[in-house]
Amino acid sequence: MRVRFHIDPDGPDQYGYRVSYEDEALYSDAGCLGIEACIVAATEGLGQDAVAAEVAYKGVISGTYALASLALAQIADHALQISTAIKEVFKSGPTLCHRRLGACSLVRAGDCDYACGTKKTG
Numbered sequence: 001m002r003v004r005f006h007i008d009p010d011g012p013d014q015y016g017y018r019v020s021y022e023d024e025a026l027y028s029d030a031g032c033l034g035i036e037a038c039i040v041a042a043t044e045g046l047g048q049d050a051v052a053a054e055v056a057y058k059g060v061i062s063g064t065y066a067l068a069s070l071a072l073a074q075i076a077d078h079a080l081q082i083s084t085a086i087k088e089v090f091k092s093g094p095t096l097c098h099r100r101l102g103a104c105s106l107v108r109a110g111d112c113d114y115a116c117g118t119k120k121t122g
Contacts (some may be wrong), residue, residue: 002064004054005042007035007079017042035076043067057083 003026006018016030017038027045032038035057044052046067054064057079065075 001049002052002054003046003050004056004060005039006062007042007055007057019045021055035079039075055079060086087120 001020001022003019004021008016010016010030010041013033014030015032015035015038016028018028019026019030019042029041039055046053050067052064052066055075055078060083062075062079062082064073099116
């Protein structure tokens with residue numbers, strides 16, 4: 001079974017988490033002192049049938065990790081870096097590029113002459 005850890009800031013230096021399986025909430029808690037503390041607490045409540053966890057910070061999934069080999073500090077740092085990087089991309093005005101790679105992909109505004117399926121003019 002692969003679960004998802006949803007981690008979000010609750011306030012200054014406090015975080016909360018929710019554990020779900022196939023969009024069904026299993027349990028949650030708040031007041032953790034960091035992302036790593038949330039991962040530890042979320043892991044402690046799991047049964048033996050859980051073998052992997054997707055980690056999402058502020059709604060951004062940073063990866064899927066085997067529970068048997070969680071490198072907590074690295075996972076917490078990676079989740080924060082991914083969330084921050086995506087936030088920076090959105091600040092610069094992302095668009096959907098329907099031409100690049102023959103499929104939709106997120107690109108910075110101006111990188112492509114197509115935006116949301118329509119050709120830009122001028």
